[in-house]
Amino acid sequence: MNIAAWAAQKARQPLEPFRYEAAPLGAQDVEIRISHCGVCHSDLHLINDDWGISRYPLVPGHEIIGTVARLGAGVTHLQAGQRVGVGWQRSSCGECEWCRRGDGNLCEKSQATCVRNHGGFAEAIVTDSRYAFPIPDALDSAQAAPLLCSGVTVFSPLFRHGIGKGTRVGVLGIGGLGHLALQFAAALGAEVTALSSSPSKEEDARAFGATDFLDTSDVAAVKARKRTLDYILSTVHVAQPWREYLRMLRPDGTLCFVGAAPEFELRAGDFTSGQKTMTGSGIGGPRVMTEMLSFAAKHRVLPKIETVPMQEVNAAVAKVTANTVRYRMVLENRT
Numbered sequence: 442m443n444i445a446a447w448a449a450q451k452a453r454q455p456l457e458p459f460r461y462e463a464a465p466l467g468a469q470d471v472e473i474r475i476s477h478c479g480v481c482h483s484d485l486h487l488i489n490d491d492w493g494i495s496r497y498p499l500v501p502g503h504e505i506i507g508t509v510a511r512l513g514a515g516v517t518h519l520q521a522g523q524r525v526g527v528g529w530q531r532s533s534c535g536e537c538e539w540c541r542r543g544d545g546n547l548c549e550k551s552q553a554t555c556v557r558n559h560g561g562f563a564e565a566i567v568t569d570s571r572y573a574f575p576i577p578d579a580l581d582s583a584q585a586a587p588l589l590c591s592g593v594t595v596f597s598p599l600f601r602h603g604i605g606k607g608t609r610v611g612v613l614g615i616g617g618l619g620h621l622a623l624q625f626a627a628a629l630g631a632e633v634t635a636l637s638s639s640p641s642k643e644e645d646a647r648a649f650g651a652t653d654f655l656d657t658s659d660v661a662a663v664k665a666r667k668r669t670l671d672y673i674l675s676t677v678h679v680a681q682p683w684r685e686y687l688r689m690l691r692p693d694g695t696l697c698f699v700g701a702a703p704e705f706e707l708r709a710g711d712f713t714s715g716q717k718t719m720t721g722s723g724i725g726g727p728r729v730m731t732e733m734l735s736f737a738a739k740h741r742v743l744p745k746i747e748t749v750p751m752q753e754v755n756a757a758v759a760k761v762t763a764n765t766v767r768y769r770m771v772l773e774n775r776t
């Protein structure tokens with residue numbers, strides 16, 4: 442099957458129209474006609490080869506919503522015409538202890554949707570059906586798209602770390618991931634502070650559920666927030682004064698990274714004083730994805746999106762690069 446897509450031919454190049462021949466449909470595979478695909482900052486990291494793992498031509502896109510067009514012979518849990526979503530992960534071994542307990546994101550044989558495979562900036566995708574998730578009827582397709590990567594990436598650590606009533610949560614970086622993290626943390630019952638370098642986002646941050654807002658470009662204000670939060674979820678991809686954020690934690694507090702921040706240095710004393718924890722989290726497996734989708738539908742955790750035709754992909758990528766999106770670009774295949 443021949444698929445029309447948008448690809449980077451080299452690192453840091455604009456995407457161009459590109460056609461490729463998809464692998465034949467395997468027994469566990471599904472072919473999805475894509476209606477929408479979000480633009481995640483990880484797509485930019487891949488286009489720019491920030492992580493040294495990109496292979497070109499590269500078709501980004503891993504916040505995919507579409508309908509099932511064809512099913513492999515062994516697929517029994519999906520039906521033709523059904524609406525499904527695909528995120529960062531396209532498959533895993535299905536047999537190891539992590540896969541068996543529903544945490545396939547931790548599988549050693551995990552494969553990414555657009556690393557060595559072509560992603561969702563396209564008309565269609567052929568992928569492993571076990572990573573194509575039914576979308577609750579209550580969610581609109583364009584709004585559901587960002588949940589498949591951003592949503593699960595922030596919901597997973599908040600859920601796993603028991604965030605809820607009585608937890609003082611800070612969300613650092615109010616972009617695609619961050620604006621959903623504010624909503625999930627508030628819906629889980631936490632008291633939420635937005636930590637943002639963009640004062641113009643304050644009103645939106647409060648509408649997403651934050652009851653406090655800190656302009657992180659004001660270094661003195663950051664320092665003044667010592668011992669105020671129990672948990673900080675960092676969604677930023679840029680260097681930050683991490684020691685100050687550890688100081689912002691109350692005793693027993695946790696700094697959790699989901700954003701791909703560059704390398705940094707800390708010392709043991711930053712953690713021993715106040716017995717702090719630093720941790721990280723990557724996407725979420727099928728169990729968390731299913732939980733997140735029903736939680737989002739029930740609590741109306743919905744991304745604020747700007748929808749544009751798929752053909753405007755380069756303008757959308759440029760907006761994400763410039764941090765001017767409010768708050769997620771979603772590409773749409775208009776027929």
Ligand code: NAP
Pocket residue numbers: 480481482483484486590591594613614615616617618619636637638639642676677678679698699700701702722723724761763764768
């Ligand atoms: P995004 O929409 O571009 O948001 C990033 C936010 O970082 C911006 O909105 C901005 O928020 C903040 N920021 C702080 N300093 C900045 C600066 N100098 N320039 C630009 N932005 C700055 O990105 P995203 O899609 O949410 O992704 C964020 C990070 O998470 C990326 O590194 C991505 O690769 C990573 N990620 C990780 C996973 C995982 O599984 N762990 C999954 C998806 C994405 P303010 O304006 O509020 O400061």
Ligand code: ZN
Pocket residue numbers: 481482483484503529590591
């Ligand atoms: Zn992503």
